[in-house]
Structure formats: structure tokens, C-alpha cells
Amino acid sequence: MTAHDRQLDEQRFRIGSVSQLTGVPAETLRVWERRYAVASPARTPSGVRLYSVEDVARLTLIKRLVDRGDAIGSVARLDLAQLRGRLQGPDLLEPAMRARLPCRVMVVGAALGERLRLEGGLPEEVVLERAFDTATTFLAEPLALCPDVLVVEQPTLHLDQLDDLRRLQMHAGAARTVVVYVFSSSATLSRLEALGMIARRAPLTTAELARCCLSLQPGAAVAGLDPELGYGPPPRRYSDSELIEIAAASHTRCECPRHLVDLIQALAAFERYGAECESRSSENALLHAALYRSTAHARAILENTLARTLALLAGDTCGQDKD
Numbered sequence: 001m002t003a004h005d006r007q008l009d010e011q012r013f014r015i016g017s018v019s020q021l022t023g024v025p026a027e028t029l030r031v032w033e034r035r036y037a038v039a040s041p042a043r044t045p046s047g048v049r050l051y052s053v054e055d056v057a058r059l060t061l062i063k064r065l066v067d068r069g070d071a072i073g074s075v076a077r078l079d080l081a082q083l084r085g086r087l088q089g090p091d092l093l094e095p096a097m098r099a100r101l102p103c104r105v106m107v108v109g110a111a112l113g114e115r116l117r118l119e120g121g122l123p124e125e126v127v128l129e130r131a132f133d134t135a136t137t138f139l140a141e142p143l144a145l146c147p148d149v150l151v152v153e154q155p156t157l158h159l160d161q162l163d164d165l166r167r168l169q170m171h172a173g174a175a176r177t178v179v180v181y182v183f184s185s186s187a188t189l190s191r192l193e194a195l196g197m198i199a200r201r202a203p204l205t206t207a208e209l210a211r212c213c214l215s216l217q218p219g220a221a222v223a224g225l226d227p228e229l230g231y232g233p234p235p236r237r238y239s240d241s242e243l244i245e246i247a248a249a250s251h252t253r254c255e256c257p258r259h260l261v262d263l264i265q266a267l268a269a270f271e272r273y274g275a276e277c278e279s280r281s282s283e284n285a286l287l288h289a290a291l292y293r294s295t296a297h298a299r300a301i302l303e304n305t306l307a308r309t310l311a312l313l314a315g316d317t318c319g320q321d322k323d
Contacts, residue, residue, distance in 0.1 A: 012042065012050035022059040027170045029059070035146070035173060036076035038062065054080065061087060072173075103213050104145070107131040108138045108168060109153020112180060121206040126213055135164065139171050146173030149213045155202070157184035162191060169197070176216040180204055236268065237303040246310070254313060260306040267299040 019026045032038040039059060041049040051059075061083040065075045075083065103126045107113045113131030122128060129147055132138040150172040152165060157179065169177045177197040189199050200212055238246070247261040274292035 012052060013056060015041075015049045015051070018051045018056055018059065021056050022063050024059055024063050027166070031170055031173055032072060032076065036073055038072070038076040058083060102127045103216075104129050104148045105151060105213050106138075106143075106147040106149075106172060107151045107153070108135055109151075109180070110134070112151065112153040116206065116209075119206055123210050123214075126210045135168055138168060143172065148176065149216050150177045151209065151213070152177060152179050153202075154179050155182045157181040157188055157192070157199075159185075159188050159191060162188070162195065165192070165197065166195065178209075178212055178216070180209075237300070237307065238264070240265075240268075246306070254309075256309050257306060257313070260302055260309060264299055264302050264306065267295055267302065271295040271299060 013021070015026050015029060018024070019029060022029075024032075029038075033040075039051065039055045041051045041055060043049060058078075058080055061080070062072070062075050062078075065083065065086060066072055070086070075086065078086065102124070105126055106129050107116060109131075110133040113133065116122065116128055117131060129145065132141075135152075150169060152168055154161065154165070165177065165179060179192060179197055179199050180202050181199060182202050184199070192199050198212065198216065200209070204212075243261045243265055247258045249257070271292060274295055
């Protein structure tokens with residue numbers, strides 16, 4: 001072990017710093033540790049958590065995988081090599097498969113919970129796991145199973161209630177949270193959305209609530225665009241330098257290759273942009289993942305078109321300009 005390695009091995013971070021470095025809220029990190037043993041940080045005599053460099057690296061990758069749609073329970077105990085492999089792997093059909101899994105929902109709110117129990121009508125893709133009359137009863141009960149979506153009935157919604165909603169969300173294992181309200185202010189709703197929660201105004205039909213929950217299911221945004229997008233992005237056929245050479249080559253009878261190169265370069269740039277957005281921000285992560293994959297597939301189609309065009313030109317079969 002080099003001196004640099006020893007220095008890294010000895011470096012430790014408190015939970016606030018880890019939260020800033022990884023993008024995982026401190027409350028979420030505590031829930032992940034308690035329920036999934038995602039990390040085992042050292043502790044000071046006073047009980048303060050101290051995370052290693054490897055802990056931070058693992059949590060960063062785990063955050064990216066969870067934002068992509070992986071269940072935290074499936075990645076929590078993977079080592080660094082396994083996490084990197086999962087990020088770089090083909091990820092065949094994972095989003096589409098996840099989209100077919102039932103969406104497990106818990107409800108906090110007496111009126112909404114009773115209506116769902118009496119009316120039924122939820123599609124088979126949505127399973128009502130539990131309904132709690134009050135937030136107090138919900139928080140008092142340890143949950144053996146974390147829901148995919150937590151639905152909270154809050155007829156009047158004010159800024160000073162957002163901390164209470166965060167506590168409900170954390171108790172549910174940082175599940176996606178939908179708040180069904182009747183009256184609120186635009187400032188409160190904006191702050192709620194900034195916290196990563198979804199606001200839906202009552203009255204809300206059972207079908208509307210089900211559609212809302214399914215739209216939050218991991219992988220739904222990707223799988224809903226096109227079944228083929230369940231596959232990982234195809235590799236590039238041409239490097240940047242090869243595209244430049246193709247565009248610079250003399251094609252006096254046909255400028256199609258140059259136009260195709262321009263399109264491929266633009267798509268490749270947007271593909272990189274989508275990948276960076278997906279990895280840097282948890283907000284709209286599924287949308288960015290879908291854009292990244294769909295752009296990559298569009299780029300691959302044009303690359304194949306370019307290859308066929310070049311082959312035709314090489315065989316002298318491309319139509320010449322007519323006088």
C-alpha cells in the first residue's frame with residue numbers, strides 16, 4: 001500500500017459531507033443503513049458516523065443505480081466492482097421487467113384509505129398494501145415492507161406541514177410520495193415538489209390515482225417510450241475522429257455522408273448530455289435515462305444508414321447529379 005493509499009484509507013467523512021458528496025439525503029442514508037445495511041461506517045466514542053473513501057464511492061454508485069430504477073435492496077450489498085459492472089453492463093430489459101412488477105402502495109388518510117377499500121377498482125398492477133387512518137398510527141408501526149409509493153391525504157396543505165411529510169416519507173423508506181390535497185398555496189406546492197414529492201389535487205378518481213402511482217414506478221418512463229429502450233444504449237460505431245475524416249472526404253457526387261455525420265455528431269453530443277443529466281441529478285432521473293437511451297438508439301440507426309451510404313458510394317451506385 002502506497003502512502004497515498006494509506007492516506008485515502010485513513011480519510012473519514014461525517015454523514016453531512018457524505019450526503020453532499022453522494023447526493024443521498026442524510027435521512028435516506030440512515031434508513032438505507034438500518035434496513036438494508038448499505039454501509040457500516042465507523043463511529044466515534046460519541047456515536048458520530050465516519051465513512052471511508054470506499055463507502056463514499058459505493059454510495060455514489062448506488063445512488064446512480066437507484067436513480068436509474070434499481071431497487072435499493074438489490075444493490076445495497078454489492079461491492080465496488082459489482083456496482084461498476086452493473087452500471088456499465090447491458091442492463092437487458094431491466095426497465096421493462098420492472099415496469100411489469102406490481103406497484104406496492106401505502107395510504108395515510110382515513111377518507112382516502114376507506115374509499116379505496118370500499119370501491120376497489122385498482123388495476124392489478126397496483127397493490128394496496130396497507131392503509132393507515134392517521135400519520136401517528138403510520139409512524140408508530142415498524143414496516144416490514146417498504147412501499148413503492150406512499151400516498152398521503154392532506155386536505156389543507158401548508159408550509160409548516162412539509163417536515164411532517166418528510167418524516168412520513170422517511171418512515172416509508174424514502175418511497176416516492178404523492179400528496180393529495182384540496183387547498184394549498186403555490187409557494188407550498190413548489191416547495192413540496194422541490195422536496196421530490198408529487199402533489200395531486202382532490203377529488204382524484206381511483207383510476208387517476210393508479211395512473212399517478214404507476215408513472216412513479218422505477219423504469220416506467222423508460223419502458224413506456226419503446227420496448228426496445230429496455231436494452232442498454234448501443235455502442236458507437238464511429239469515433240469522433242472517424243466522423244471528421246468521413247465528413248472531410250471528397251464526395252463530389254453526393255453530400256449525404258457529410259449531412260449524416262452532422263446529424264450523428266449532434267445526436268452523440270445530446271446523448272452525452274442526457275447521460276450527464278442522468279448521473280448528476282436525481283430530479284427527473286427516469287426522464288433523462290429515457291432521453292439518453294432513445295437518443296443512443298437514434299444515433300445507432302443513423303450510423304447504420306451512414307455505413308450503407310458509404311458502401312453504396314464505394315460501389316459507385318449512388319445516383320449522380322443530373323444536368
